[in-house]
Amino acid sequence: MQQWSSRTLNDMAGNYTGVYTQMPVYHTNTYLGAGFKGKFMAGGWQNDWVVNVERQDFKRDRVNNVSNNNKYNVSGNIYTGSPTPKPNVFWDPITHQYTTVMYGWSVLDTITTPDKKVELTLGMHGHRVETTNYDNGSNSGLRRISDATSPVAAIVYKASPNLSFYADHTETFTEGSAVGTSYNNDGAMLPPTKTKQNEIGMKVKSGNLLHTLSLFDITQENAIDILVSEGPKYKVRALDGEERHRGIEYSVVGSLNKKWDAIFGVSYLHAYQNKTQGGVNDGRVVSGIPRLSGDLALIYKPDDSWNITGRINYTGTTSIRETSSYAAPIDIPSATILDLGASYKTKWGNNPVTISAMCYNVFDRDYWYAAGSNSIGLGAPRTFMVSAKFDF
Numbered sequence: 001m002q003q004w005s006s007r008t009l010n011d012m013a014g015n016y017t018g019v020y021t022q023m024p025v026y027h028t029n030t031y032l033g034a035g036f037k038g039k040f041m042a043g044g045w046q047n048d049w050v051v052n053v054e055r056q057d058f059k060r061d062r063v064n065n066v067s068n069n070n071k072y073n074v075s076g077n078i079y080t081g082s083p084t085p086k087p088n089v090f091w092d093p094i095t096h097q098y099t100t101v102m103y104g105w106s107v108l109d110t111i112t113t114p115d116k117k118v119e120l121t122l123g124m125h126g127h128r129v130e131t132t133n134y135d136n137g138s139n140s141g142l143r144r145i146s147d148a149t150s151p152v153a154a155i156v157y158k159a160s161p162n163l164s165f166y167a168d169h170t171e172t173f174t175e176g177s178a179v180g181t182s183y184n185n186d187g188a189m190l191p192p193t194k195t196k197q198n199e200i201g202m203k204v205k206s207g208n209l210l211h212t213l214s215l216f217d218i219t220q221e222n223a224i225d226i227l228v229s230e231g232p233k234y235k236v237r238a239l240d241g242e243e244r245h246r247g248i249e250y251s252v253v254g255s256l257n258k259k260w261d262a263i264f265g266v267s268y269l270h271a272y273q274n275k276t277q278g279g280v281n282d283g284r285v286v287s288g289i290p291r292l293s294g295d296l297a298l299i300y301k302p303d304d305s306w307n308i309t310g311r312i313n314y315t316g317t318t319s320i321r322e323t324s325s326y327a328a329p330i331d332i333p334s335a336t337i338l339d340l341g342a343s344y345k346t347k348w349g350n351n352p353v354t355i356s357a358m359c360y361n362v363f364d365r366d367y368w369y370a371a372g373s374n375s376i377g378l379g380a381p382r383t384f385m386v387s388a389k390f391d392f
Helices: none
Strands: 002-009 015-023 025-042 045-063 071-077 094-112 118-134 141-160 163-174 193-206 209-227 235-255 260-274 292-300 306-315 318-320 330-332 335-348 351-360 368-372 375-378 383-390
Touching: 118 163, 209 260, 330 368
Parallel strands: none
Antiparallel strands: 002 015, 015 071, 025 045, 045 094, 094 118, 118 141, 141 163, 163 193, 193 209, 209 235, 235 260, 260 292, 292 306, 306 335, 318 330, 335 351, 351 383, 368 375
């Protein structure tokens, strides 16, 4: 069941009114893949090769014309919720919206020098996407075909058993996506895109800790919202230029001693828009991407049966509506969330059992997060989870 809404905030106390729309949606996804791998020696140089082919079919059916029975007025408050009763669902007639078929292949070879100090990976992968977009559920539709061939290259140099350097270049192909129902161009298909990534880094092992430092530069298509009118569907979704993500990341994982394990990571990311139409958005940051983020987790093991975990997640300040269509961006404050948990290993009869309990957002902090498409969401409240894993 897909739902979307048009809500208007009426005052700074958080009261709103609006209209909700709901409709049934059916997705069918089928995947088939096959691969081969092997190795051979060329002199003293070892070659590990992989060949893979795949096909993925996706079909989406939905209501083409939503009846008034599935549209209803709502009111409420963003802080206290909505008193509007849950509506009944009327199963409108289903029609075919679009079908996507993706074919793919990849060939990869990792070459290792005789002294095992250098590993060189070279490869190619290709994709072909056939998308048929149907109008008003007709049996014939607009067909779009696109394809791309992308290289993969990486090198690792092991200076010593505890120190290695690496560099890589990868390109990925992503099929086009359908524009969501909250947009003026609802149902339009955005074209397929390609993402390119360059990365260099080093790994250092110190005792039982593994340190990784990397610098990366990622370029991808820039999807933005453009204001077109007032009303329930006041914007369109479109591609405009490119996003450039440049940053540095440091992480360390491993054991501090027999009782304590640690996981730590921090990253600084500058994501900005480039090559936009007329240059109007060049240099603006990418909506919803914080510059600074980090995680720290400590795991205490008092004995072989117990694991006690504490984790801090930090998301830095970010902003949305970072295009010329909007009068000004909206800032989203940073948020620091604490999670606590424990797991206990025991047996049920002769079968090992692990019982786990987790509390997310321990202090029940209220916070907003960037939810994509220039929107924000309310962070999850304090949440408890209990699970059990049985090994038979």
